[in-house]
Amino acid sequence: MVGPSLYADSGANHQVANTNFGVSGGNINDASRAFCCSGTLGSLLKAGQTNYILSNNHVLARSDQAVAGEDISQPGLIDNGCRVPPIVADFTTASPLGSNVDAAIAQLRAGAMNTQGTIEDIGNISSTVKAPTVGLAVAKSGRTTGLTTGTISSVNTSVNVQYQKGCGGGKKFVVAYTNQVVINSSTFSAGGDSGSLIVSNDNCNQPVALLFAGSSTTTIGNPVGEVLTKLSARLGQSLSFVGGNCSASPTIASVNPQTPEPSEASVARAVEVMRARENELMSRPGIIGVGVGASDADPNEASIVIYIDANAQISASVPRRINGVRVRRVFTEPFVAY
Numbered sequence: 648m649v650g651p652s653l654y655a656d657s658g659a660n661h662q663v664a665n666t667n668f669g670v671s672g673g674n675i676n677d678a679s680r681a682f683c684c685s686g687t688l689g690s691l692l693k694a695g696q697t698n699y700i701l702s703n704n705h706v707l708a709r710s711d712q713a714v715a716g717e718d719i720s721q722p723g724l725i726d727n728g729c730r731v732p733p734i735v736a737d738f739t740t741a742s743p744l745g746s747n748v749d750a751a752i753a754q755l756r757a758g759a760m761n762t763q764g765t766i767e768d769i770g771n772i773s774s775t776v777k778a779p780t781v782g783l784a785v786a787k788s789g790r791t792t793g794l795t796t797g798t799i800s801s802v803n804t805s806v807n808v809q810y811q812k813g814c815g816g817g818k819k820f821v822v823a824y825t826n827q828v829v830i831n832s833s834t835f836s837a838g839g840d841s842g843s844l845i846v847s848n849d850n851c852n853q854p855v856a857l858l859f860a861g862s863s864t865t866t867i868g869n870p871v872g873e874v875l876t877k878l879s880a881r882l883g884q885s886l887s888f889v890g891g892n893c894s895a896s897p898t899i900a901s902v903n904p905q906t907p908e909p910s911e912a913s914v915a916r917a918v919e920v921m922r923a924r925e926n927e928l929m930s931r932p933g934i935i936g937v938g939v940g941a942s943d944a945d946p947n948e949a950s951i952v953i954y955i956d957a958n959a960q961i962s963a964s965v966p967r968r969i970n971g972v973r974v975r976r977v978f979t980e981p982f983v984a985y
Contacts, residue, residue: 660767661790662726664733666759669766669788669843671722673706674713674738675731678724682815685723687790687842688735689857690772691764692752692875694884698762699752700736701874702842703859705984707751708741710810715739719753721760723790725839735759742877744810744822748869749841749859749984750878752886764889768794772846774890776872777853779828781940781949782908784848785855789840796848797866799855800831800977801952803918804938805925806867808860808982822984826873828856829938829952830866831977838985844871851893862980865954909941909949917949920970933959935982942973950975954982 661670672688686706692699700719704710707719719736726732736759741751755762765771768788777783783799804827812818828845830836836843836858845856845868856868871888879886909917917939921928928937936954943950950973953965957978965976 661788661793662722664722665767666761667765667767668700668760669769671726671790671839672700672702672720672735673723674709675718675720675724675734676713677709677814678729679814679816683724683729684814685725685790685839687840688719688721689842690766690844690854691755691760691762691889692886693889694879694882694886698755698889699739699886700755700760701750701752701844701857703749703857703984704741704744704751705749705810705859706842707738707753710812711741711744712812713738713741733759740878740881742874742881746877747824747826748857748874748877750857750869750874752878752882762889766844769846769852772844772852772854772888772890773893774888775851775853776875776888777847777851777855778872779855779870780908781914782946783855785830785845786848787836787840787843787845787858789836789843789858791837791839792834795835797830797832797835799828801829801938801940802826802914803921804829804867804936804952805929806860806936806954806982807929808867808984810984824867824869826870827938828868828870829936830868831864832866833864836861836866841985852890854888860982860984862982865977865979865982867982907941907946909947913947913949914939917951917972920972921951924969928953931963932961933963935979940975943975944973948973952977954979956981
């Protein structure tokens with residue numbers, strides 16, 4: 648979520664009034680005396696005949712602090728001079744932080760935004776969810792960096808993510824996640840892109856993950872299958888993405904074509920070995936994430952990926968192999984919900 652610091656926008660249409668999704672928005676109470684904050688209204692969901700905006704808990708629900716009915720605006724406060732922008736939805740419910748997803752929904756007001764689920768610069772999406780895999784080409788449209796593309800670097804990733812209770816201030820706290828999707832890129836996202844829907848970068852535009860955190864070189868997303876399951880349980884109704892079929896979806900111009908993927912057997916073996924050592928590895932000083940990705944030596948071979956805090960005073964010792972599985976180290980800043 649973007650707060651006191653502003654980032655360059657690659658597409659001006661993401662930060663102004665816009666009836667598409669993948670654009671600026673948030674809770675109008677997400678402000679302090681000095682600052683106002685906003686994120687991204689990611690996509691459109693439906694339960695029965697009712698439409699809901701999908702974004703993060705920390706964008707729509709103010710990190711578990713919102714009550715049902717709070718106003719959700721588009722654009723967000725920060726893109727309207729901290730004055731209240733037009734209201735497009737009413738906060739409905741969120742999966743609480745600590746439930747392994749950072750997700751929330753707000754009931755869309757009639758006539759406020761398009762009901763086809765069109766995402767700015769992407770177009771219509773598929774209603775069918777796609778499971779994340781290592782090397783999968785993906786895209787997202789968000790408030791700050793607009794349309795970007797990349798590839799999934801690791802899956803089944805456990806990460807520690809830092810939050811802050813207030814906008815531009817408040818107590819900081821850390822939430823642990825497992826089985827997350829990670830994209831290693833310095834250009835895929837930035838603060839304010841939280842809530843963006845990550846989709847497959849192909850003709851189908853299938854939902855893959857819900858972006859919620861990262862660093863200057865890393866983006867983290869919740870697998871959307873778990874997002875739908877957790878939010879549906881909170882709502883008491885089954886939620887699904889508003890979208891069409893693959894043949895009806897446009898193609899996104901990709902600068903990151905599909906890369907070689909490790910075999911399923913190789914990934915399964917790496918996950919098994921990682922899980923056996925996961926708790927011990929995450930307890931080491933400086934280690935902020937552990938997942939499974941492709942090996943540097945052979946992209947067709949899976950490896951254990953260990954994310955190390957580049958700013959840590961004490962750097963953890965990491966073996967080159969664990970039970971025969973290669974280990975790849977990635978140095979990054981701490982992961983922050985942004």
